[in-house]
Amino acid sequence: MWQGVARGIVSGASIVIVLAWVCADALAQTGQLLSFSQSDIRRIRSLGPWPPNLPPDPSNRVSGKPAAIELGERLFFSAALSGNGSMHCASCHVPARTWTDGRARGSGLSELDRNTPTLENLRLQRWYGWDGANDTLWAQSIRPLLDQREMHSSVAAVARTVRQDAQLASMYAKTFGRLPGAGDERVLVNVGKALAAFQETIVSARSPFDAFRDALVAGDLVSAARYPEAAQRGLTLFIGRGNCIACHAGPAFSNGEFHEIGIGYFITGSGVDSGRHGGIARLRSTRLNLLGPYNDDRSRKAAIGTRHLREQQRNFGEFRTPGLRNVVLTAPYMHNGSLATLCDVVNHYSELNEERLHADGERILKPLRLIADEKNDLVAFLESLTGVGRGAAPAERPAACGATVR
Template sequence: MKVLAAAGLLLLASAAAQSDSAWAVDFDQTQTRRILRHGPWPPAEATDRTNRFSGNADAIRLGAMLFGEPRLSGNAAISCQTCHRPERGWSEAKSRSEGLRRQDRNAPGLLNVRLQRWFGWDGANDSLWADGIRPIVNATEMGGSAAKTAKLLSEDAPLACLARRVEPGYAAMDDEAALVLAAKALAAFQETLSSPRTAFDDFRDALAANDGAGMARYPASAQRGLALFTGRGQCGTCHTGANFSNGEFHDTGLVFFLNDPDRKPGTPRRVDPGRHGGIAHLKANPFNLLGRYNDDPGGMASIPVRHVAQQHRNWGEFKVPSLRSLPATAPYMHDGSKPGLRDVILHYSDLDEDRLHSDGEAILKPLHLTEAEIADLQAFLESLSASDDTATRYDSLRREAASCR
């Protein structure tokens, strides 16, 4: 039984008829308004005014080259690509990254990273370019340095050729300025990592155009998952807009203590402070947008860092991730503790309210989903992805870069 009216979507909301193609959803006005807010896709291109190389073709090539460059690291063996694998949505299969030492967090995917306002799970950086400096110089990640980066940019022929094109006077720069140049080129490259249109985007546009035939092409299970997402699940209160993130920080009730197999008996268990620590790092960071390397000093982008202040509730808060292109980026959450999308959904279904509501997030309630609802939500989340060509583009950018003379 497949009942899809051409003029709109007919509702057959009998729970008994819940096999996949059996019933689609008749979205009411409120839900339609909510759904339309998750688009259009792709969003308008915008250059990052804090980075004067944003959008510069040679900087993009230089950044692609540096992204796969292990000589940026202390042991010449770790590059950005070690943890951000192109074929895995620019993330990796490990729950927690390993650089020179094991990290406390999961490497996020980098598709659509340009749309974010804060960077890192704790938002310890307020620009994409500053966020590339941390892994290079952090002793537990890549263990590189400004001096090493400057030397590499002047001694490696293709890198030097590109750096000269991007910034003709770069050879006279001090080491720190050369590190920032490298980070800004890395950012120019990462800005090009965008995910394509998806089945959801086609549905959303068909809904906007009241195109019943277009809407009917979106699987019924994904439609029911979307109804849950924008309705009872209240997922869309945090996962807002076209990129499914409000860009802010929340506590979703994950286990507080770090899973720490290396902990010595008798030592205290560690807790990731999340946003609370992120704000402290941000404020103290010389590369934040109040610092001398912001190419748009006094611009709008520097307002958030000026005004953000630590609050008690920031303990254990983490950034709301985008929900686009998720299937490639498992495992999930800041600590990589959820192996699959089903596990994330079960987390929201079985939330531990006692753990959660001591200090806020009253909107999160255990959803007690049925098996059919879990499958529908998963079908909806999967409909937010489509295969992209960023890995192939990365290879061709690197080939172009290598021939710079």
């Protein structure tokens, strides 16, 4: 990278002088650039580019189609789809709240057991829901319509609404090439596919981290040095000693897989949330999965993962690694909303109780025993994943992280 910068400007003996000038200039005008090794840079590079190139979903033939996106948006905000006409998707996935609700656990017609996740960047996932009970975004979008505690409708009622609402019926015809027919389940699945097409368009904006990552990869050290130093130190922990990148990997900061990180999974009053274990059982038992009749991908390539799934003991209490873009805007955290702030999350990883992890659990996780400055750095890094234009920080900025535990 150093050579790359130098070669573009001069050659031979003056390299050293030019480099010194570039660095001095960076220091004077912006901030300090910490030293990142080649392997650091490789890891940082793997967290982009952003926005990513998102091909249509092969299991959904209307994925990416403008008519489907328009219909999906209309359905998303339509209370007519709920059992008593009082609720729509945006009641819980509130656009102005980064598509979540700010509550610990979702609340529909009654209380739910899990936190409402954001709907950003879902095209980058392959399993949906905290427990991965669905293998497509369209099937996941059907669940809340039928769930008694959420929108509490029925297959027949959703189909009837689409048939009887003249505007919905005509948008449906434009999207799927025919009016909603007599088969209720087919109409319901198509509602799910239109909802998915809309949600796929919800992608978080570029963040200060992305500008840094691109500059570092391109060898533009002057621009890279504009990234706050605390965030650079936090990033160093994230990809290094903290090993967060083992699970929060790739451009969405999620490996899309399931882990247990020592968050309790008892549910108030009613037993346990078995997480991925129950998710696999539910996924295998529904017709609305990639092995079923509604997968539009004739090659069935993506279905292979689902075919080979079996629930195993270790899946108990595992949840899907959440993405971290815009994470500062989506408190509270974890599948049950049990951690209020990013400091609480960092404290959790810092003081992790290994005995609470499964016997055959995550060997990757070790208590990090961070000092207060390191915790603040990690939070500064997580804050730098906020899309530009979303406001620098939420109204209640988290307080500086607590006392050192060393």
